[in-house]
Amino acid sequence: MTDPAAIPVVEPQDLFLWRERALRLETEVGRVVIGQERVIRFLLIALLAHGHVLLEGDVGVGKTTLLRAMARGVGGPYQRVEGTVDLMPTDLIYHASIGDDGRPRLEPGALLRHGETLAVFFFNEINRARPQVHALLLRLMAERSLTAFNREFSLPYVVIFADRNSLERDETFDLPAAARDRFFFEVNVSMPTDPDARRQLIFDRRFHDTDTLVAEIGEGLLDYRALPALARLIQAEVTTSPALEEYVLSLWTALRDPVAAGIALPDIDMSRLVKGGASPRGMAYLVRAAHVRAWLEGRKTVMPEDVRAVFIESVAHRIFVDPIYLLRREAIVRDLCTAILEKVRAP
16 A cells, blocks of 8 residues: 555645646657657646547657656656557466466556556556456446456556557457546547657667657656645646636537538538547546646636646547438547637637
8 A cells, every 4th residue: 555644645725836836847758759849848738637538640669768768757667568460358367377386376457566556557558458448447447447257346546548459350249339538538649740850760879769869758747646636636726717617618618519610521411420529527627627727827817728738638539420411520529629729710
């Protein structure tokens, strides 16, 4: 059990100091993972809202390095598993082997190895795992607990990051809507566009040794044990105006019924496009993210630009479309979100 006396106390008068620590973490991770400032900001917002993140992107763009750097920055235990078609939920809970004495032994799996102190859990290629594994993760994301060996295990600090293999279809399983909706953000990690960043990543040997690179991050800059309390305090201290609330409700209405909002996309039958999604939980996550973004910008009131900055990553993965558009879903939904932001007038 974690010693309660060792958990940092988060007080309203200390919010400025916590913000300085958060921005320092963002800066240090940005020196290690270059050309990904936008992604780093989204991961920081998720940590400060104590939410889980689904990452999209090509292989080799630095997702693992980024998550290791963030894990070191919060100072907690980090675990990574690889999604495979034969992975079962029990593989995450325990590992069975035969000891030197010939007797069977059970050792804690990736989720229980560090007890309740697990801070960052990275599930690589989550869509290669079976639905049974997704069900386990769904409960873990929703309740931060799991059942094993006839008892309940609490993981109060864990934040789950996962990525999907979007290039291959064989031996992959689509994430169910309920599991996808539990992710606070879905963030695309793309190749850096800055020519200097690309040159450094290829020719600067500093970026070729991941272990040494990650070690440059100050350990525990933003103590993982304080994140749940800090997340609650940020939501309590940052406010929204009635005009901002009306703006969010208008965005929600347009997401649910784009035809009534006057949204049109080329070659799309808007009357049948949206089949579900943008739930109250999803919109609440959007507002939580906007609160954190405002706080990082040094404000105690949410502005429309805060909502707009996190809108697509908060809601796009919660929108489910007619099957005829599934193959083009990602592009269509992003276009829909962009059109809504352009159509709905901000206060």
